[in-house]
Structures are given as structure tokens and as C-alpha cells.
Amino acid sequence: MVGEEHVSMVPAAPSKIWAADVNGQPKEVLVNSNAILLDVLRDKVGCLGVKRGCDMGTCGCCTVMIDGEPRLSCLTMAQDAEGCDITTVEGLADGAHLAPIQKCFADHGGSQCGFCTPGFLVASQALLNENSNPSNQEIACAIEGNLCRCTGYQQIIESIQAAAAIHRGESELPAPASDAHPDPNPSGPDEPTMPPGHAR
Amino acid sequence: MRGDFLSGGYKQQPGSGGNSIRKDGKRVAGKQKFAPPGSGGSDPVMKPRDLDFIPEMVGGNEKQPAGAHIHDRARTGTIVGKPTTLVDANAKVTGQAWYGDDVRLPNEIIGRIVRSPHHYAKVVSIDTSKAEKLPGVLAIATGEDAPNSFGVLPVTKDEHAMAVEKVRHVGDLVACVAAIDEATAREAAALIDVEYEVLDSIHDMRKGLEDVDEPIHWRGKYHVGTTNVQKRVFQEFGDRSMIEDPNAMYHGKWKFMGVNHGFTEPHAVVAHWDSNGRLQLYTPQQVPHYAHRALATVLDVPMHQVNVIRTFVGGGFGGKSDPFPHEMCAAILARKAGRPVRITFDREEVFWVNRGRHPSHIEVQMYADEEARISGFDIDALIDGGGFASFGHVTSYYNGVLATAPYELGSFHYTGARVWTNKPASGAMRGHGAVNTRCAVEVGLDDMAEQLQVDPIDLRLANLLPPHSRTISGFRITSNGMRQALQKVREGSDWDNKFRKLPLGKGIGIGCGFFISGSGLPIHWDPNKFPHATVHLQIDMDGGVTVHTGAADIGQGSTTAVAQVVAEVLALPIEMIHVRSHESDTSPVDLGSYSSRVTFMNANAAIRAALEIKEKLLNAAWDTLGYHPDTLVLNDRRIYYKHDPAIGMSYLEALHKAQEDKGALISSGAYRSPPMGGVHKGAAAGLAPAYSFSAYVAEVEVDVETGMIKCTDVWAAHDCGKALNPLAVEGQIIGSCHMGLGQVLTEQMVYGRTGHLQNPNLLEYKIPSVHEMPNVTPIIIESCDPEGPFGAKEAGEGPLLPILPAVVNAVYDAIGIRINDLPLTPDKVWAAIAKKMKVDGIEDPSSLPVPRLDFSELQSKLAKRAANHEIRDKRRQTTEDTHAYVNGVLFGFDPNVPLEEQVDGWKSADKPEPEQLAELGLAGKAWLKDEQRHMGGEN
Numbered sequence A: 001m002v003g004e005e006h007v008s009m010v011p012a013a014p015s016k017i018w019a020a021d022v023n024g025q026p027k028e029v030l031v032n033s034n035a036i037l038l039d040v041l042r043d044k045v046g047c048l049g050v051k052r053g054c055d056m057g058t059c060g061c062c063t064v065m066i067d068g069e070p071r072l073s074c075l076t077m078a079q080d081a082e083g084c085d086i087t088t089v090e091g092l093a094d095g096a097h098l099a100p101i102q103k104c105f106a107d108h109g110g111s112q113c114g115f116c117t118p119g120f121l122v123a124s125q126a127l128l129n130e131n132s133n134p135s136n137q138e139i140a141c142a143i144e145g146n147l148c149r150c151t152g153y154q155q156i157i158e159s160i161q162a163a164a165a166i167h168r169g170e171s172e173l174p175a176p177a178s179d180a181h182p183d184p185n186p187s188g189p190d191e192p193t194m195p196p197g198h199a200r
Numbered sequence B: 001m002r003g004d005f006l007s008g009g010y011k012q013q014p015g016s017g018g019n020s021i022r023k024d025g026k027r028v029a030g031k032q033k034f035a036p037p038g039s040g041g042s043d044p045v046m047k048p049r050d051l052d053f054i055p056e057m058v059g060g061n062e063k064q065p066a067g068a069h070i071h072d073r074a075r076t077g078t079i080v081g082k083p084t085t086l087v088d089a090n091a092k093v094t095g096q097a098w099y100g101d102d103v104r105l106p107n108e109i110i111g112r113i114v115r116s117p118h119h120y121a122k123v124v125s126i127d128t129s130k131a132e133k134l135p136g137v138l139a140i141a142t143g144e145d146a147p148n149s150f151g152v153l154p155v156t157k158d159e160h161a162m163a164v165e166k167v168r169h170v171g172d173l174v175a176c177v178a179a180i181d182e183a184t185a186r187e188a189a190a191l192i193d194v195e196y197e198v199l200d201s202i203h204d205m206r207k208g209l210e211d212v213d214e215p216i217h218w219r220g221k222y223h224v225g226t227t228n229v230q231k232r233v234f235q236e237f238g239d240r241s242m243i244e245d246p247n248a249m250y251h252g253k254w255k256f257m258g259v260n261h262g263f264t265e266p267h268a269v270v271a272h273w274d275s276n277g278r279l280q281l282y283t284p285q286q287v288p289h290y291a292h293r294a295l296a297t298v299l300d301v302p303m304h305q306v307n308v309i310r311t312f313v314g315g316g317f318g319g320k321s322d323p324f325p326h327e328m329c330a331a332i333l334a335r336k337a338g339r340p341v342r343i344t345f346d347r348e349e350v351f352w353v354n355r356g357r358h359p360s361h362i363e364v365q366m367y368a369d370e371e372a373r374i375s376g377f378d379i380d381a382l383i384d385g386g387g388f389a390s391f392g393h394v395t396s397y398y399n400g401v402l403a404t405a406p407y408e409l410g411s412f413h414y415t416g417a418r419v420w421t422n423k424p425a426s427g428a429m430r431g432h433g434a435v436n437t438r439c440a441v442e443v444g445l446d447d448m449a450e451q452l453q454v455d456p457i458d459l460r461l462a463n464l465l466p467p468h469s470r471t472i473s474g475f476r477i478t479s480n481g482m483r484q485a486l487q488k489v490r491e492g493s494d495w496d497n498k499f500r501k502l503p504l505g506k507g508i509g510i511g512c513g514f515f516i517s518g519s520g521l522p523i524h525w526d527p528n529k530f531p532h533a534t535v536h537l538q539i540d541m542d543g544g545v546t547v548h549t550g551a552a553d554i555g556q557g558s559t560t561a562v563a564q565v566v567a568e569v570l571a572l573p574i575e576m577i578h579v580r581s582h583e584s585d586t587s588p589v590d591l592g593s594y595s596s597r598v599t600f601m602n603a604n605a606a607i608r609a610a611l612e613i614k615e616k617l618l619n620a621a622w623d624t625l626g627y628h629p630d631t632l633v634l635n636d637r638r639i640y641y642k643h644d645p646a647i648g649m650s651y652l653e654a655l656h657k658a659q660e661d662k663g664a665l666i667s668s669g670a671y672r673s674p675p676m677g678g679v680h681k682g683a684a685a686g687l688a689p690a691y692s693f694s695a696y697v698a699e700v701e702v703d704v705e706t707g708m709i710k711c712t713d714v715w716a717a718h719d720c721g722k723a724l725n726p727l728a729v730e731g732q733i734i735g736s737c738h739m740g741l742g743q744v745l746t747e748q749m750v751y752g753r754t755g756h757l758q759n760p761n762l763l764e765y766k767i768p769s770v771h772e773m774p775n776v777t778p779i780i781i782e783s784c785d786p787e788g789p790f791g792a793k794e795a796g797e798g799p800l801l802p803i804l805p806a807v808v809n810a811v812y813d814a815i816g817i818r819i820n821d822l823p824l825t826p827d828k829v830w831a832a833i834a835k836k837m838k839v840d841g842i843e844d845p846s847s848l849p850v851p852r853l854d855f856s857e858l859q860s861k862l863a864k865r866a867a868n869h870e871i872r873d874k875r876r877q878t879t880e881d882t883h884a885y886v887n888g889v890l891f892g893f894d895p896n897v898p899l900e901e902q903v904d905g906w907k908s909a910d911k912p913e914p915e916q917l918a919e920l921g922l923a924g925k926a927w928l929k930d931e932q933r934h935m936g937g938e939n
């Protein structure tokens, strides 16, 4: 054992069962009572889509929805979210069908390196749930806590506007840029007629 | 038959198709023996050829103002030039993209690093006994475990996994531990007792030029005196007598603070020695290959026993391109513990690793002659390298040589020095080495235009190097869209109605940029002509194309670019292209994502590989259809006879024919830069197979009461040769604006009085938020580079350069004050305003005078010269005019005779003459000392 003078920096906190609905699924995991929601989501629940950029509330990468409100999970005690409905980026899509906001981020350049993307998606989905006709200024206010070093935000705002238009029913979810399962075998309408003498 | 032959309309009939069996049974166009996997998509009809994306030289509608390109024939109108969603976008928007910290291996343990609390100290002893006894601790390592040094550049291998003898900055690595969980690992790290003997530390880079007792590193016989000079550079070209009697002259002393990349993903690494004793290392690296080399050296294992797996990279910008000590630490700990080790950084640790832009003192003197030609640049750059060399050797050159274009110069004089100080190391950051000097030079031009009473845009337009020319330092310029870029932003911003006409507090400014697109020589110089980029293609019976490449996608979209060019050449939907670029085991070597080289080099290699496959397919079609490949057309999964599209076969049929007796088709393509450049020392620095050009106009509002600056609009024109993916190019331009704007307005690494970094976090290190972002209008200029893939050049770094000077110049336009000390924080701006008010005796800031412009007679001369040059440039761009053009023609010299023979004073020097020593600038002082080998010292 360690010598007597050693005082542990991390006093062991009692473990307890933590329960919440994560992305519509009831989850029960064993956590320390002083656990941070971000750690619980990443390490215990397995939502690795929730990102840690700073651990101190400055980057927004860890944004999740708690009962519909966008929150920084790195600044939230797990116990404060106990029993809540938590939505992470993994919970935005409907099965294999991307939510409009996801599709629009992909197609309008809202995501470059993608590390900030989960946070932006959750924050903007929370906005769109409340307001499907936001002004650019309202969008800016909704994502002001999120940092993106790649895009310069402009294409993110465009993505959110495009998604808002879909939410309002003004435009359709864009068709895939090209076929998801393209036919590798296009052929002629009928038997190609070859001029005589051309077969080798 | 329906539809237009040439424009598609062919029904796709996968599987056996009744009437498509030929009587002779040999040629089976239309018939499949088996239903191809992946067939039966919802788009059963061949898409028409997209003529709008096929160059006019080969029968399409795409305009080619710059003339034909060698890759024109490879264009199929499939995807190049169209806004394309990143191929990995879905992984990113669903949270499935796996970054460094998302790699979770069974049985993993957590590593932590013990860091130095001192700026500079000898490590006397390390006592790990207490930590060892802590339950849950599984491995501890110190510098003794890894004595081999490494570094990204082979000439400056000055790093160790952990301190071997000394620590060189606060946060330098001393030891590391691995334990069952993070809390235990942190506690164990705190229990490691290190005894230090503190040394005198250096924090002011100017002190780095002085002799000291204990230089931070020792370079043996090449050490400069006993100073902390890591690298010194001297370059002089042209005729120095031209700068005598200037018509206008600018002298600026600039100060730039250090800047961090601020990527959102902190460094993270997972190391695992597999059951065969091979290292599997997962890391978000921009340059996996150099990490690979360094790991092998440090761990003392052959390279083939290491597999570097690049995870998704959450932003790089140069900050993830060095091999990092923590990568070695993870490997060492994993080897000791026999379990996978994961190390993830706190944000603070990201700042300790740094490798950001160098804090710099830059002095610029610029001269213009009576014709408003630029008769000389004198640049002196002292840059603060922090504790290690990193890419600094190159940075020391880039600070000067990347200012030798886009303008024609009468003479060029550069002294640069990089010194070690006891700070986290500086390194490569977006716009590597070029950014700060560019800012100073462009502001200088603005100032000279003011003295000459001409429009600064016209001053630039009348002094540009044309396409296909040579700079004063011998760089080979090929395509050059500088002129169009300037014209476009002038038009877009309504410059002529705004410049020097806006009221107090509102201003508009211009800035230009010039950057390399790939470096001409690889970092690891290699006599065997090893290619810079290699791409392998593999197509099996299912028709999907697997692309193996080592190119690191760091968010810029290089994976998409390589998929695009392969899809384009083979006329396949991009979904059929699968890029495998994560593992060094399966990817051919690529030198990595730095120097803006990936798209240029990697896509070139990919085109070569795809053309080889295309040839095989066409030959197979020739066999079956009987038409020579020259008469066959590839379009949307089908190959057909040019003059009768009914005669054709599907891609899959041709593929299967080509695979007879061979199986999967494979091909390999490689790229290596052509030989180029001069012979002087340092001639290779800044050499690139192509260069990008950009011009920005920025509009700002300055609050004269508070000194607060807001950038409201930016018109950003960038010449990227050819936008393979305009969506990504625009994203790069806007993103570059964001990053550059941070440096010019808010971002700085602040070192306090005691040398401590005071803001190693994103709260106090101010990256612009969405509210600080101006409206950016990206303008893509396509100059079609003759050697670029389909004409493309870089778009990731160059666009950062012009935003800094554009904003500084706009601030001058708004309040009539030039500030040479970045970032332009409100306190500095207000102090400058207050000073001016005091000097000029102004009571109220709202009555500050604003600069106005009265054109001199030079203005019309310049406009005329620019108009003539425009004609010259057009002819050169389309290669109607293929005469040689070298820097100096504007001054009346003959490009066909070496300039040294025409002008007495024309020279090219890489060392100062003894009589010059006295007049050298701040960084030039580094030349006052001798190297050890010339001092009679023994080492």
C-alpha cells in the first residue's frame, strides 16, 4: 500500500445505479455518485457520438438534449439528469433514415472534420423543435455556445436553414446525390447490333 | 429504342435478360451469368452524359478560358466540379465517426502523462516507488525507457518520448503511467516524485540570440555560438542598388503573438501490441507516415512491425502533423502493461503540445520606384520556436521566401532566425510560415499606395508576375489566377465606390495571398526517387472500386477528392468507390496532409491508377465489341461506341471480361514532383509544383469610443486551379477566414511575466464564435493548373493569408491608424486612438480624421500598365505566348539572358558579406556569431 502521508486526491464516491432514458431506450448503469453526465454517456452508456472538446463548457461538442433542452453534458452531474429523457446525436436519426438536420449538415457542408458536429446537430435540432422558422440571428443565438474551427459557421447556418425549410414542409428531404445502391450493370435497350466484321 | 443516344436513356437490366443472349453465344452484352451484388438500384437507366461538366476541348460545354488540360480526356462529366457531399459525412452526422478517444479496445487501460512544472530544469531523479504501490497502477515509464531521439524533420531530431536529461518548457513530458482507470492514473501521476535542478529560462525570443551558459539544445559543431539560435537564414536576390532613391518606402516593425490551431478534438492515442507482438497504434494523425517512422525509431522495432491506424481527425490545421511523444508513451506503456493503453489529452495539454504559429518579430522595408514598380523587399523575421525544432527549419525559410510572389521585385533581401525558448514548441499551422510576413508585406503595399496616391488594387495589378513565370528566388509559377482574383473582389465589394470614401469608423481593405500547393521535395530526402503519393485501386467481380491510399483526411475532404477523381475517370457513381485510407498496413505510403499537398499529389496518383484500370476495361470492350478504345465512350456504368451508343456493354460486363483468367483488377498510380528550382542553399524551401493565389476585400466597423473592431463582410477570391468539389472549396475559404480572423482580432497565447502560459483553455483563448463571423462571399477562381489533377491546386491553407492584411488595411481606412501588433484587441486599438488624439490635439474621437485619396498622375499610368499586363497574362495563360518570363522583365531585362550577366549588381546570395553584418536587422543578428566548427571548438 501507499505510504501513510498519501491522501487520495479522488475520494472514492459511493457507486449507485443511474437510470435514464437515453435515445428512447431505458438505461441503467452503475456510476459513481459524483459522475459527470458526459463520462456516463461515453463510458457507461456507450454513446461515443457525444464528444469531449474541452471539459469545461467552452466548446459545445458535448451538447445533449435533456428533456428537450440543449445542455452541456460536461457541466452536468449525471445525477441531475437521472430519470430524464436524454437525446444524443445517436438519437436523432429514425433508424437508418437521417433526420433532416443530419442530411442537411452533410449536404450543405455543415460538417468538415465532424468533431463539433454532434453538438451542433443536437443544439440546432433543439432549436428547430421550438421554432421551425428561425432567422439567421436566432440560429446564431442557438449555436453561440458551440465552437467550430473548420467551417466558419456559414455553411452550418445554411444547413440549419435548409433543415428548417424541410421542417416547415417547404422543401423535401433532398434526394440522395446519386443512387445509394446504384446498378452496376446498365445495358442497352436491346441486343446491340454489331456491324459485320467487328467481332474479333 | 428511346431517348437520345448520346444522352443516355438506356435501360439497365441486371441479371439474365432474355433477348440479350447472342446467337453465337460468345458475346454476351446485356446478359449476366449471375445477379451482380448491389444491382437493382432505383436508377435503372443510364444517366445522360453531363456535357456541362465535360470540357469544351473534348466536346462538352465546360468553358476553358485557360486552355486545354492533360486530363481533359479523362473527364466523363460524372462528378468532378460538382458540389459533392463528403463521402464520410454520414458517419460524422450520425456520431459514428471514430476519433482518437472513441477507439475502445477490450481490456484497455488509461495512461496519463507527468509534466514538468518548470520552464527549464535538469531532471535529477525520478522516484516512481510510491506510484508503483498504488493499487491499479499497471505500468510506469520514464525517459530511460526510450532513449532514441526523434523529430519530424530528419535534420532536427531533438525530441524524446519523455525527458532524458532536461525539461524544456512547462508541460514537457517527464514520465507516464497507466492504470485501470483515469482517476487512478491521475493519482499515480501525482505520486511520481521528480527532483529538478532549475535552470535559467528564456522567454523573450530576442534573448535567444544571445550567448548563454546552457543552450536549450546543443547542435554540436553546427551550433551557432552558444546561443539558442536553432536556424538562421540569409537570402538575397536581385539588384540592391534599385532601392536607392525610392519614390515611396514603407518601414514597419511588426509583432505577432503565438496562435494555436484550436482544433476541437484534443489529441488522443490508443496503443496495443497484438498477439503477434506488432504494435497497432490508433491516432488522429495528419501525417501517419512520419509517426510510423518515429515510432519505429523510438521503440526500436522495424517499421513493418508497426501498424499506424489513423482515426478520424477532429481538425488538424498542422497541429497533428508531428510525431508526438505521447504516441510513444502510449506504446511504451502498452508494451509494459501488456494491455491496450489509451491516452486522451485535456484541453490544457493541447496547449502544452502546441506546435502553433510562431510568435514573431518581423521587420519589413519595402521600396517603390518612380514607375511604382516594387524595387525591393527587405524582410527580417525573428521567430520563437519554443522548446523544440518541430517543422521550424522550414518555417524559418517560409517566413521570407513565400513573400517573393505574386509581385515582380527588383530585389529581395531576407534574414530569418528561429530561436529556442522555454515555451511549448511552435510548429506548422495552416498557412505555415507565410501568414505573418504576408500580413506585413500587404499592409506595406497599402501604405506605399497611399504615399504614391494610387489605388492599392491598381498598384498590385500593375506589378503581378504573369502565369508561367519565375519568381526572383527561382520558384516556377505555372497557373496564376491572381489578377482575376483581384478583379473579382474589386467588383464584388464595390471597391471603387467605397475605398477611402467611407465615414469614420467604417473601412474597407485589400489583401492578397500566395501559397505552395505541395512541397517540391519530400521531408525525408531520398535518392531513390520514392514517390510523394501512391494510390492502389482494386476492383473485384462486384464492380466496387477499393482505393487504397495513405492520404489523411483531416476534415478537408481528401478522401472525397480521391473518390471523386476515381469515379470521374471510371464514370461510376461515387457510392461505388470505397476509400481505405486508415491503416498503414493496407495503404501505400503517402507523405501526409501538410504543405497543402494531398489533393494535388494524391489525386494525381489516383488519376493515374484509374486510367490504368480504364485502359483495361476499354481493351476488354474492344475485344467484345470490336471497336478501338479511342472510339469508345465511358458513361455511367456503361461503355459504348461513340457513333452508335446502342453498341455497347455494361461496365460490369467489361469488367468481367477484363478479369478473365486474372481475377480482381488492380493498378497503382504514383506522383512525384518534377525537378525544379535553383541551386542556392535553401532553394528547395518553398518550391512547389504549383502555387495558389488569393485576394480578399474585408469591410470592418471600428467603434472609436471603445476600440472594438467588427469585421462585417469579406469578399474572398481564391485561385484553386479547378474546384474538384466547390462545396468543399467554399468551406475551406470560409473556414480559413474564420481562423485568420481569429488571429487578427482575438487569438493569442498569452505568456505572463514569469513566462507562464496564461490561457491554455478555450475560455481565455478566444476563438471567434458565430457572432464574430462576417458575411463571407467565397469566389472560386479557376486557373486550371497544367500539372494539377484536372487542373486543381490547393484550397486549404492559402485562403487564410489575405484576411489578416485585409482587416488591418480596412482598420486604417476606417480610423486612419495602422497598428502593427496583432491581435487587434480593443485595448490596443483604443490606446492607438488615444495616442493619436493626444498627438493631434483632438478632443473627441468622433472627430478623428479619416484618410482620403487624391489620385496622382501615376494612377492612370498604373491602370494602363495593368491593362497591358492583363492582355499579356491572358496570352500566357492560354499558352499562346510561350516565351520565357522571369522576374525582372518588368524592369526591362531580357528573360533569355541570365540576369547576372545583364545587371552588374544582380546577385543571389545565401550568406551575408562581412560588410553587410553591421546593417542586418534583429534576426540578422544571428549571423554575428560563428558556428562552433568555425570557432575552433572541438565538438
Ligand code: FES
Binding pocket: A051, A052, A053, A054, A055, A056, A057, A058, A059, A060, A061, A062, A063, A072, A073, A074, A075
Ligand atoms: S466538452 Fe462540454 S463544452 Fe466542451
Ligand code: FES
Binding pocket: A110, A111, A112, A113, A114, A115, A116, A117, A147, A148, A149, A150, A151, B264, B314, B315, B555
Ligand atoms: S467541423 Fe471541424 S470543428 Fe466543426
